[in-house]
Amino acid sequence: MTLFYQAVLRDSGQRLGPRLRRGFAAWAAVDDDGAPLIERSRGRTRVTLADTAVCGRYTLDEPTGRGRLRTTATWAEGRRPDRSWVTVTVEGDLSETAAAVRAPGFVAAYLATGRATDGAVPVEAGAQVVGPEEVKDLTRRLAHPSRAVPVVVLTVDRSDPAVAAACADHLAEALAGIAAVVRLYDTRTQEDLNTWLGADLSVFGGGLRTYLPGVRPGEESYAMRHQPRGGSAIREHGTRALDVVITGVVELSAHRQVPADVRQTAQRVDRVLAGTLDPADLHAAPPSPAAIAAPRPPRAPRQPGAPLAETLPPATGPAPAPPVPATPAPAAQPAAAATRAEPAAGPPAAAAPPESTAPPAAGPASLPADLAADDGTGRLAAEIAERLAGHLDDAVLEALVDMARGGDSETTALIRTMSAHLEALTRAVEATGLLGRRGRGDDLERLRREHDRLELDYVELQEHERKAQDRIRWLEARLAEHADPVYGVQDDDPEGVLDAESLMDVVQRARKQLRRLELPDGLDTEVSRLDVTYPRQxxxxxxxxxxxxxxxxxxxxxxxxxxxxxxxxDWCSRPLPGEPHIVPTMVSMKESDSVSGNPKYYRARLFRVPAEIDPSGRVYMPAHIKLQAVGSPAPRMHFLDDAGGATGKVWIGYLGDHLPNTRTN
Incomplete structure (x- = not known):
């Protein structure tokens, strides 16, 4: 699913969960009785409200034409009250005729219940009116180094002051949770603000400007990244002229980096809600791989002379069917069956008939009442139902009957009697609904949720492993230089260990920090497509x-x-001590003959390079790095090694989904 909208907020107010849940339930039109788990369906629309005392998740999954949209609000208490957080996401698959995504309707109502922030500056429910007295506070917000949301500033329209007010309210509603909207009170306020901003960043004439994080008056290398919108377009088209502003901010929210503590805690919310993780462990250290691994059930021991033993369940709970002897023994069979049933039946029953080895001969009509008893029989029935569904199916019973046909009539009669009793027991258990509680769809949904949780755990462990490996390489390099212990010394990298939320963050940092690489602007299209189309991966x-x-x-x-x-x-196989490297299996220095020899696939791997490398300006780049070995998508990074050539650099030609080949076409 594609991520369209993402709000990340801090909220230190009281009763965070109830406030958010109340607004979400009212917006989703759900009767909320406050139960820990509520699931409602209306046609193809599904609503889920689930929470505990420390975290919660509320979801609305609804159709939109031929697509679907899933709106999710998640919250969790932080280690400190000021670290409590709320995330709101909208993701799905939209049809071409579906309306553009805007802030969900409950976000503004939730913001009105407290004073949420983006972690640095307030994010309010409506537009804020700023006069001359509040200009200094506005400039502090614009210049705050930790500000994460854009600030949209609207100026005064002298010809029609009501236009600016209407536009501000429209923007505040559409961008609730992902931007702060400010309307200047008068021209004096506008002049005071522009004096601080400077000529390159000023806003005037009834227009507006979207100030992205990191405003630096007088130091902006590209002032137009803070996009203005002229007053004439707003006066002519009204709120319709704001669509381009809204779309830009909404798309920007999908790329916003989620703080590490929010990301790590969010991965545990599902487990807390499912009851598989204690709420006290919401902020615990990452689980070990051993804790994540799901235990496998023990295999049934294989008994000599019993070729079908592996298909039967372990000998726990009710007694299983007696084994069929290789040599018929009519006289001994009833006694052996009675002995096998003895542990579960209590006192010995030496004179019991052959039927006594099967489950109690209660008819289908009387069994449901027994299943409903409070003496543990219900649990026994559930266990029997599980065995019947998973192991004692018709194929096994028919195989036993076929085997018995070669023996005497008494053995055959015993197995057929057991088959009849098991069939009656199955019908009785089915009548109670025990076998119908979990359908195929429920199992698939449960497995999907478990897969998502395990994938998040895997990513978290992978991130911690990366940081540990980075630390080890740094220590090894220092040891090689100084030949003395340097354990405990912090890395002097001013940028610190990478904690990126998206591939675009990686590309931007690489352009800034890695001097021997060239990453052209043409990469951004495919990189952004991966970020937006596959937010979970x-x-x-x-x-x-x-x-x-x-x-x-x-x-x-x-x-x-x-x-x-x-x-x-070769570098990845035997790098210099302490130098960064990746495992060689991620690297492929060539393409297959079926790709290199096919003009269509060959052209797809031609990328731009400077004329000093190739006069044509384009060169074939078969060498690539596999960010994911198999599956779909399977991102690839294609590069040209010119480290020993004219430029002394490595040129990155492509970073995106797998290019076409014989398997993708």
Missing amino acids: RRRWTGKAWDALRALDAYAAARAEARFTGGFY
Whole structure:
């Protein structure tokens, strides 16, 4: 599913969960009785409200034409009250005729119940009117280094002051939770603000401007990243002229980096709600791989001379059917059956007839009453039902009957009697609904949720492993330089360990920090497509992409400085001590013959390079790094190694989903 909208808020107010739940339930038109779990369906629309005392998740899944949209509000209490958080996401598959995504209707109502922030500046329910007295506070918000949401500033329209007010209210409703909307009170306020902003960042004439995080008056290298919207367009088209502003901010929200504590806690919310994780462990350290691994049930021991033993369940609970002897023994069979049934039946029954080895001969009509008893029989019935559904199916019974046909008539009669009793017991249990509580769809949904939880755990463990490996490489490098212990010394990298939420974050940091790499602007389209189209998987790729780019940069530096000979694959196989590298299995220095020899696939791997590398300006780049080995999507990073050539750099030609080949076409 594609992520369209994402709000990440901090809320230190009291009763965070009830406030959010009340607004969500009213918006979703659900009768909320306050139960820990409420599930409602109306046609193809499904609503789920689930929470505990420390966290909760509320979901509305609804059709939109031929697509679907899922709106999810998640909250959790933080280690400290000021670290409590709320996330709201809208994701799905929209048809071409579906309306553009805007802020869900409950967000503004929730914001009105408290004073939420983006972690640095307030995010309010409506537009804020700023006069001369509040200008200094506005400038502090604009310049705040930790601000994460855009601030949309609207100026005064002298010809029609009501236009600015209407536009501000429209923007505040559409961008609730992901932007702050400010309306300047008068022209004096506008002049005071523009004096602080400077000519490049000013706003005037009834227009508006969207100030992205990181406003630096007088130091902006590209002031137009803070997009203005002229007053004439707003006066002519009214609120319709604001669609481009709204769309830009909503799309920007989908790329917003989620704080590490929010991301890690969110991965545990499902487990707390499912009852598989104690609420006290909501902020615990990441689970170990051993804790994540699901235990496998013990296999039934194989008994000599019993070829069908593996198909039967372990000998627990009710007594299983007696084994069929290889040599018929009519006289001994009843006694053996009675002995096998003895532990479950209590006192010995030496004179019991053959039928006594089967479950109690209660008819279908009387069994449901027994199942409803409070003496533990209900649990026994559930266990029997599970055995019947999973093991004693018709195929096994028919096989036993076929085997018995070669014996005497008494053995055959015994097995057929057991079959009849089991069939009656199955009908009785089915009548109670025990076998119908979990359908195929429920199982698939449960497995999907469990897969999502395990994938999130895997990504978290992978991130921690990356950070540990990065620390180890740094320590190894220092040991190699100084030949003395440096354990406990912090890394002097001013940027710190990468904690990226999207591949675009990785690309932007690489352009800023990795001097031996060239990442052209043409990469951004495919990189952004991966980020937006696969929001759940993208964090799995960010760490690998950063590791690969760092390894390429370190390799290019070592190669250009004549400290290393060989190609990038050789570098990954035997890197210099302490230098970044990736596992060689991620690297492929060529494409298959079926790709290289096919003009269509060959052209798909031609990427731009400077004329000093190739006069044509394009070159074939078969070498690539696999961010995900198999599956769909399977992102690839194609590169050209010119570390030993004219430029002394590695050129990244492509970063996106798998390019076409014989398997994708």
